[in-house]
Amino acid sequence: MIMRSKLLLPLIAIAIILVAAAAAGCTSMNGGTGLSSGDRPSSYGESWNGPQVAPQYPGAYDSKSSGTAGVAPVPTASGEAYSDIGNRKVIMTASIQIETTKFNESVDKVRxxxxxxxxxxxxxxxxMYDQNRRSSTITIKVPQSAYEQTLSEIRKLGTVKSDSSTGSDVTLQYVDVESRLKNLRAEEARLIDIMDQAKNVTEILAVERELSRVQGEIESYQARLNVLNSQIDFSTITVYVTEPEPVVSYDWGIGDAVTEAVHAFVGMIGGLIVLTGYLIPLVLYLALGLAALYLLIRGALWLYKRSQNRKTEAAEEKKERPEEKK
Structure with a gap:
């Protein structure tokens, strides 16, 4: 048992060295565009933003080597190359605005x-917006093979007000993820072989920890690859459907004049009714206020006259008293 443990310890050390060398080879093969351990998600379910813009690689346009100006092959995980545009990984997106009088029909057609x-x-x-015009925004996903045909059918629905289409080349990013996934699967297989040969609990636990880390990275990269495949296989088209502005006719006849006059009269009557409804409470409050003011003034005048009368009577009494004494 001791001899087996002594033999397995060097074997595990050699396996770990081989795993590290394979990881270093993966990084150098991808031109230094790989992620460090701090950049990779530690477990499945964490989002990996990755390099959003694929870096340029030498030889993208090499007329001396190929004789023609073209796209240089991109190596895949299996050693093959994307040697033509048809094999490249491109995410297509489009935005188109359609103005149409057949609003409901156009929206249903896009769906x-x-x-x-x-x-x-x-x-x-x-x-709803200006003058009760309707507007609808529909985002659809269509297979990339039907992308151009779908856009062509949408353009037939009405007047095209704006139209844009873009393609994002993610070939390098895709190949990088694919290559890392392949190397991680190979590393997983080697660790499983080592675990099968391990007899010591300590050795088994050490291999299990490394195997758990590798399997977590495999799940994360596989999830990222699935997202890329979905974005590549299904193109995104955003359609804005709007109704045109109503056409105003300036042709005026007797019938139109009578109609306009009736509408104006009805509008005026309606306005007067509304105005009366607002004025009635105001008039009532104003009348009550004026009545109260009138009563106050009358009362003040009555008191003033009464006081004046008393003063007059008092003065007359004073005049009569001296005459009586004589």
Whole structure:
């Protein structure tokens, strides 16, 4: 038992050295664009933003080596190369605004185009704006093979007010994730072989810890690869459907004049009714206020006259008293 442990310890050390060398080889193969251990997600479920913009690689346009100006092959995890544009990984997105009088029909048509091509409606909304005009925003996902045909059908729905289409090349990012995933799976297989040969509990636990880390990274990179595949396989199209402004006619006839006059008269009567409704409470309050003010003034005048009368009577009494004494 002791001899087996002594033999397995060097074997584990050699395996760990081989794993480290394989990881270093993976990093150098990808041109230094790989992630450090601090940049990688530690477990499945954590988001990996990764390099959003694929770095440029030498030889992208090398007319001397190939004789023509073209795209240089990108090596894959299996050693093959994406030697033409058709093999590149491109995420397609488009935005198009359509103005149409057939609003409901156009919205239904966009939904139908998504489902009939094997895609789906990602989101949809509708609102009202200037002069009760309707507007709808629909985001659909369609297979990349049906991308151009779907755009062509959408353009037929009405007047195209704006139209844009972009493609994001994620070939290098895709190959990088794919390559790392392959190396991690190879590392996982080697660790499983080592675990099968381990007889000591300490050795088994050490290999299990390393195997758990590797399997966590495999799940994270596989999730990232699944997201890329979904974005590549299904293109995104955002459609804005709007109604045109109502057409104002300036042709005026007797019938139109009479109609306008009736509408104006009805509007005036309605305005007067509304104004009367507002004025009635105001008039009542004003009348009550004036009545109260009138009563106050009358009362003040009455008191003033009364006081004056008393003064006059008092003066007359004073005059009469001296005459009586004589």
């Amino acid at each position: 139908f185009l998504a489902t009939s091509t094997g895609g789906y409606v990602q989101s949809s909304s509708m609102n």
